[in-house]
Amino acid sequence: MTKKLVLIDGNSIIYRAFFALPLLNNDKGVYTNAVYGFTTMLLRILEEQKPTHILVAFDAGKTTFRHSTYKEYKGGRQKTPPELSEQFPLVKELLDAFNIRHYQLDQYEADDIIGTLSRQGKKNDFEVAVISGDKDMLQLISDKVTVNVTKKGISEVEAYTPDYLLEKMEITPEQIIELKALMGDNSDNIPGVPGVGEKTATKLLKQYETLENIYDHLDEVSGKKLKENLTNHKEDAFMSRELATINCESPIEVTVDELSYSGYTSENVAKIFQDLGFQSLLSRVGADEVIEETKEELEDLDYTIVDKVSSDMFTGEEALVIEMLSDSYHTAPIEGIGVTNNEKAYFIPTEVAIESKEFKQWAEDSNSKKIVFDAKQSVVSLLKKGIHLRGITFDVLLASYLLDPSENNHDIPAIAHRIGLKAVRNDEEVYGKGAKLKVPEQDVLAEHVVRKASMLRKLEDKMEKELREHELYTLLKELEMPLALILAEMEHTGVIVDIPRLEEMGAELKQRLDEVEQEIYELAGETFNINSPKQLGPILFEKLGLRVIKKTKTGYSTAADVLEQLHNDHEIIAKILLYRQLGKLQSTYIEGLLKVVDKRTSKIHTRYNQALTQTGRLSSIDPNLQNIPIRIEEGRKIRQAFVPSEKDWIMFAADYSQIELRVLAHIANDEKLISAFKKGEDIHTQTAMDVFHVDKEEVTSNMRRQAKAVNFGIVYGISDFGLSQSLGITRKEAKLFIERYLESYPGVKAYMDDIVQEAKHKGYVTTLMNRRRYLPEITSRNFNLRSFAERTAMNTPIQGTAADIIKQAMIDLHEKLRDENMQARMLLQVHDELILEAPREELEKLKEIVPAMMENTVELKVPLKADYAYGNSWYDAK
Structure with missing residues (x-):
């Protein structure tokens, strides 16, 4: 029987999974996108490679033996986002459930562990498969060792054998370290030789084979500048080769024979999948059999x-x-x-x-x-x-x-x-x-x-x-159960959708898409597939000469975050972003809504999840009416299709103004925040003044936009990484914003410190209405798990209280409408907004009753404010 050793570069795969997939949370609020991506990759590896022996290697820390050679090794790398770091322990728990050994060694990298074990495996006549996203591993290739490099994030792998490497890159495995010596590696901060890229380095290696031979024949090298750079940076080249060389004789305390793998127990894996919320993967691990066995x-x-x-x-x-x-x-x-x-x-x-x-x-x-x-x-x-x-x-x-x-x-x-x-x-x-x-x-x-x-x-x-x-009994009997009955009526009633108008909007969107498409072609000077990054990239970065923000393995990145950074560089960018938004509106919302309309009644009956989120917020599915995009006019127009169910009736919408920030002011008892809300000041402008140290007249729209992101980011426990992503700024700038915010609002800072201590003492936090959220990780020895729990402790009382307030408002309003014998009825709840329909003759009464109920449902240290609007459709009620 063939012995198959699979060695997985844990850090590389987890990093790639994190950045390849959108941020995902399970129902406990823990980030799981990297774990999910890693898991799908692992399942595919087990199915395809069928290992008899397996190990996942991890880096042990930031400092390695290479730093003694070059202290700037891997310098300049940004700090790992907390949203990613907190997932590493989960991956290791997952591997334990799969009965897969994982290992790390102080002062050494995962590459060195894998290199050492691959050499052991080769000597012991194993067939060895290395899985990594790092092409440095290609130096390990041999007749017994295949290196599988992930591409397209982690969805595909490219299997490198000696023959394939020679065909693809025109060099041998031994020459990979020579290649790195010449061209360097930005990701590891390996200097290499300035001005030498992959093409030049490959040409030199094809001609002279080794670094020593290149320097022995330096006089023969053509190109004055190239020769000058090679001469001046000889030490850098040899040092770079040393840094890039994987240590295949690392002092590891594990042998190949100890890595035997006989499979996993479905019950153990199914349990951790359920904890992580990976319901879609249960069938892949035989969960059906688990159910049968138990x-x-x-x-x-x-x-x-x-x-x-x-x-x-x-x-x-x-x-x-x-x-x-x-x-x-x-x-x-x-x-x-x-x-x-x-x-x-x-x-x-x-x-x-x-x-x-x-x-x-x-x-x-x-x-x-x-x-x-x-x-x-x-x-x-x-x-x-x-x-x-x-x-x-x-x-x-x-x-x-x-x-x-x-x-x-x-x-x-x-x-x-x-x-x-x-x-x-x-x-x-x-x-x-x-x-x-x-x-x-x-x-x-x-x-x-x-x-x-x-x-x-x-x-x-x-x-x-x-x-x-x-x-919690009062919360059940006086809030959640009465609300359930109100939601039941709302769901059963449903909301009328003007199907012809929706179809008309679909046609309008199609026409608008065609127009934007033509505008893009005119600006590009040619036709191409706008949805294809492989065709769009060369248009933007070669033909139009825009600055390259990011490259991927397959070419130029044209992701949304990249295009946002190029927004002011060329008018084609705005058109492309608009084209993508319109395309999503057409497929997800126009076509999606038409699929779920009851054709007999022209109604949509969404379902509210009342027992899902840990903060107590409602969510909506089949369809999700809380997610209709309203940032662009075409998205807002979709609300035109939602109309009253009776003739001469109107739609009436009321929403809380900045409710979470008002709750924060109350809970934190911050004097400056309380004062601003009591005076009716624009809180985002006030924050911009504090963060940027400017007068009110100097606050620009961009400053206010950034201040708004910081305000709401604080409520959601955002990290510097999260804020930098949402604003398109550096993490350093984002960190400074958060620090200045907390300096400006000392009550908020004190609240954050106090609530964390309270959570550590009690093991949970509560909302003003006593809803609990348990935080067992708040005292964890693991820094990342503890940090996540601390952020959760800070934001749950704010988000949860805001959710409780609108729920109470719905109960109060429902009772008031009934007591007043009004025909008006609630149709929808969308986050902080309530949408009703009512006879036109009840309008004046609604203007009085709805905001009064919403604003007086609880008493805070700051006033609650509810704005309202009305019209012939949900769109008009804005």
Whole structure:
């Protein structure tokens, strides 16, 4: 059997994954994009390479033995962004779950570990595969060692053998270090010889083979300047070769034989995938088998499948489960209903329940108490059948979410398992998933649904006690549960979409795209594929001669951040950015919205996630109406398609002005912030004055824009890296901005210090309404995990309180509209904005009621401010 040794350059792959993928968070708020990219790469390696032996090597620290040769080695590298550093421990945990050895050695780099092991592997007749994003590794190639270099981020690899290297680069593996000696390496700050690039270095090596031979024949080298540079920088060249040479005899304490690999246990890997939120990868590690292996023997359950509902089935407080196989409950059918009381359990087939006057009477009786799982889903699903569920006294889903918002699984079996109760079977075990998803025989379905309903009663007792102990019961009963019923009505009502207008906008966008396309061609002087970086790059950087910001392995980078930096260099850049924005509007929003409109009613019924974010904010899916872009006019115009559902009605929108900054002023008790808000000053202008040390009259629009980014960045715990990315400035400038901000607002600085200490003492932080977020990593010995938890401690009370305030405002407004007997109704919530529809004759009353409810829902040290607008569409209500 062939022995296969796979050696992975951990640092290189993680870095490439981080910058290749957008910043992603799991439901705990931890950044996971680098871990996700690394994981997909690792799975592909295991599938394709089928290693018998494997190791992932990491750099041990900033200082290596090479620094004694050249102290500036790797100098000038920017500090690793905290969003990336905090992912390294997660990658190592992931490798442990895969049973894959990882190793690092003080004073040595991952390259040296890999070089040493590849030489061991070669001597012991292993077939060796090295995986890295660094072409320095090409010096290790031999008849037994293949170096796989990642390209296109990490989505593809290029396998280098001696023959392929000679064909591709016209040099041998041994000449890679000679190449680096001549041309240097900016990323490692290896100087090389000035003026010598890859082309010149390759030409010299093809002619003279080695560095020594080049200098032995220096008189023969053509080009006066080249000869002069080679002469003056001979020491640099030889030193550069030494720096670029991988140490294949490093004093590592691991041998090839210790790296044997016999695979991973699906259960262990599935667990960490679930923790990280990598649901899409579960099937790739055999998670189906894990579910099958962990079946529990369940207790016997006595239940009745009823063919006729009678009123004596309901004794006063029932647990109710309305079973649907899909989260998309607006369109999914009800598969059956489970009802249990203190004495008996029943399964009611859907048709039996819907056609029964007794069931409808019980469901709509607000005096008949009901324990449910997911009140919002339960209400919406029955509203579709003409039944308005009332009398809900406890929602197990929302209770579980409040008790631990960091959990990513709040279904009944998972909650029961965490609380220590005998679990019901997982839905996937009963129904299957994906293409295998199906409704089982009625007996199997009935037992599963009734078991869920029975479990709700047991869960309520335990969860209510825990909620009270943690002072969360009031939050559940007075905020989250009333809100769930309001959201259910909003979802069921839906919002009318003017389909012809949306289609018309699609045609207008297509025409505008064609116009912008022609303008780009005129500015470029030729036609080309604007969406192809390979064609766009040469147009911008060769034909038009724009400055090159960044190069990739495949050519010039034309990414959005690069084009933003070139915005003022040529008018074609603005056109290209506009073209991309318009293209996204067309595909994602025009076409996307048309796919989800109910053609019979012309309505869209979005779904609000109430038990998802750790801060308590609502999110919206199917479709996500909170993400319609409004920074360009074409994006704002999409809101023209959202119109009232009745003739002579209007759309009315009200939104909080800078609510998170006002909450920050209150929580931090910062005198300057409080004063600014009380006086009605423009907070961004005030911050610009403080950060840039200028008078009000000297504040430019760009200064205000940057100050605004700092203001909101502070609220979100932004790092200097994050701020530099959003503003297109250096990290040094971003760091200075943040420092000046904190100097200007000492109350904010004190709050940040105090809240971190409080979190370390308690293990959690709270909002003004006592919502909790647990931060177990706040006392971690790992600097990166601890730093992330500290940033989270600072921003969660602000974001969470703002989320709680708008939720309370929705409850207050809903009650007020009902008390005033008004027809106006809430349709949508988009972050800090509420959108209503109402008869035109109620407009004057709305102008009075809506801002009053929003501004007086809580009392802060600064005034809350709500702006409103109205019109014939959501677009007009701006």
